[in-house]
Amino acid sequence: MKSKFIDYVKSFVDVPKSEQDKLTSLIKIRRISKGEVYLLKGQSARTISFVNEGLFRYFYVNKKGNDLTKVFIPENFILLAYSSILEKRGAYYTIEALEDSEIEEIEFTKFDELCYNHPCWNSFLLKILQNALLIKEQREREFLMFNAGQRYASFLCKFPDLEGRIPQHFIASYIGITPETLSRLRKFR
Amino acid sequence: MKSKFIDYVKSFVDVPKSEQDKLTSLIKIRRISKGEVYLLKGQSARTISFVNEGLFRYFYVNKKGNDLTKVFIPENFILLAYSSILEKRGAYYTIEALEDSEIEEIEFTKFDELCYNHPCWNSFLLKILQNALLIKEQREREFLMFNAGQRYASFLCKFPDLEGRIPQHFIASYIGITPETLSRLRKFR
């Protein structure tokens, strides 16, 4: 079986064939339709997945009922509510599919067993955590130093392929402004 | 030699005595006085340290010359400009001591060799990265959902011991507001 998940892992670390086979045997292909909720706020995450095609977003809901987008996860990225797993608590956010999507999914407990039995998996985890850290650091920097227009410019720069695929109001909720403000920003570019 | 750094590592992962000794042999104790710059923006980081006593802050400088605090690192935490090391580039931020401080310092290249030769060190790295991720996720959530007053309340809650140790304008720069605004927020509590 051809697995994009495994190709992705191999792009970061060396994985012996035997370990690749173990992962393959655990993967379940799953389709999730546009609009479907993958993980509901308050639920504990139990899986680690790779997005073969499609697009997801993680979002918080504030007291007024507005939603704020934490991150977009498109094809060829890992779909994982890691904080929920680490803290063994319900997630702060909901994850929904923005497009009809296909993922390769594994129970996290099974993945943990892999980690326990061969170091390559922890190395992989370390790599994606390092990546996540760099991305989060940039986002923190931009919230501290950038105004709305600069954050929008940075979004376009970081996710050139998402512009057009995503309704504007989701982009607004990612950069932390209202759709009206984003619309006005766009008029002057 | 008694090392708080090693105690800290042992609080996360098992470290064989032989590995402990290797770390000990690499540690250099260093004192840094209040106001001293530990890492200047643009310089590449080369060390990983543990703060025995004292307090540091990481800060960005924007175009107007105002500084924005990324994080405070007090005693018993790791002092490390990891993004600079990972990306092999000059740091985006400056690190300065806010108090006379003592750190246990190691060349990161040496630490890397430890990692290469025994898995406990990578496990440790993984743990502190997981921690960092949780903290950064919370900060992202608060920038998205909280106003200035809520971010200040959260700061007090997360760092109860720092209030009073740190000039207010640094706290303001951490939560992303001006000192004037923080002063006004404080009047009504």
Add this chain to the structure above:
DNA sequence: ATAATGCATTGATCTATATCAATTATCTAA
């Protein structure tokens, strides 16, 4: 094709926070 729903735009305000300026308080160093 038409209705219905959700999305984007635009205008008129409102509000949180920034900016500028002056004053007072606190710290630091000779």
Add this chain to the structure above:
DNA sequence: TTAGATAATTGATATAGATCAATGCATTAT
């Protein structure tokens, strides 16, 4: 211990971005 520097407070005003409301534009479903 006092002078100078740095920090905090307070007031007046400015501004980025939010909110509310209306209209127009697409997309989907009937």
